[in-house]
């Protein structure tokens with residue numbers, strides 16, 4: 001566990017994350033924004049991430065496709081082609097110019113896709129051939145919503161190739177200048193489709209026992225760690241989140257099983273991963289919060305157990321505001337807090353939190369639209385002089 005949590009810890013206490021010196025603990029959560037037209041990061045992304053950068057602040061990019069088959073949203077950036085690697089360099093440079101630190105989230109959506117997003121109109125792949133329930137609909141490239149395509153289960157022999165895509169993408173990310181990568185093992189996407197017993201119905205070595213269901217994630221983590229070193233690798237999981245039908249009969253047992261394996265990997269290496277990032281159940285489908293509900297409290301208890309079990313930097317996400325974030329780090333429930341929706345509408349969120357300034361409201365309607373400015377880079381900053389005010393208070 002990190003050694004610098006105490007009752008005096010705040011969101012503005014510095015934090016040593018692997019080789020990086022964070023000046024505060026307000027992290028940009030990974031968020032799909034659908035502005036990378038045709039999968040290529042462009043100037044709009046450079047502007048968006050630069051706006052959210054602060055000296056010593058950590059940003060995590062939107063989910064980024066590890067292969068042409070990995071996407072299930074319009075205009076998601078990739079990190080598998082040379083053109084994409086080159087294009088990401090401009091984004092990363094813009095963040096570094098402001099002293100920020102940026103990790104790239106590596107993503108494969110698995111069955112949460114549609115043949116329209118697949119090369120040659122292919123069938124999306126998963127741990128299972130079971131389709132998503134009708135409750136979920138997918139955003140199509142034309143802006144309409146419709147049913148997800150039926151997936152096919154990956155054969156055992158196809159899995160190493162996908163692990164290799166993660167490994168190569170991690171190498172590409174470092175080549176593009178990223179400080180590290182985050183393995184997206186959360187929210188009902190491919191890795192979570194292997195982890196959860198409500199989805200995974202395999203009878204090979206990737207299904208059934210916890211050992212088998214964790215196998216794919218651990219193989220991916222080992223592959224990226226071998227390529228770029230553990231200090232540059234974060235892992236995200238959401239054992240208690242049922243987004244996209246990702247249910248498990250024992251979320252705590254599953255979370256602890258993943259952690260046990262990450263801890264042993266760290267022991268074996270004699271080095272730590274950058275962090276473990278856990279989504280609190282407070283974050284439900286498409287971002288409805290339930291502050292103070294019974295489920296909320298259960299979520300906090302579950303996350304606390306995971307935090308105690310994990311031997312390293314622990315990041316939490318899901319329904320946090322300034323007050324809840326301050327409380328969580330002061331109690332030692334998390335080392336770092338990632339903020340999603342509030343960071344969409346407040347590009348200078350760390351500064352606003354520091355000043356306890358009012359926040360802009362976010363507009364859900366423009367979360368996934370393609371305009372390079374509207375709802376993306378046009379949220380206002382605090383007025384001029386705030387920076388001076390901040391320095392005066394330090």
Ligand SMILES: Cc1cc2nc3c(=O)[nH]c(=O)nc-3n(C[C@H](O)[C@H](O)[C@H](O)COP(=O)(O)O)c2cc1C
Pocket residue numbers: 029030031032033062063105184186187236279283287317318319320338339340341342367368
């Ligand atoms: C528009 C939007 C897109 C998101 N995309 C991703 C994503 O690509 N990868 C991911 O791990 N989580 C994604 N999330 C979840 C966020 O990282 C975050 O955990 C969630 O919004 C809860 O935090 P909040 O309550 O501070 O918004 C997304 C959330 C939103 C609102």
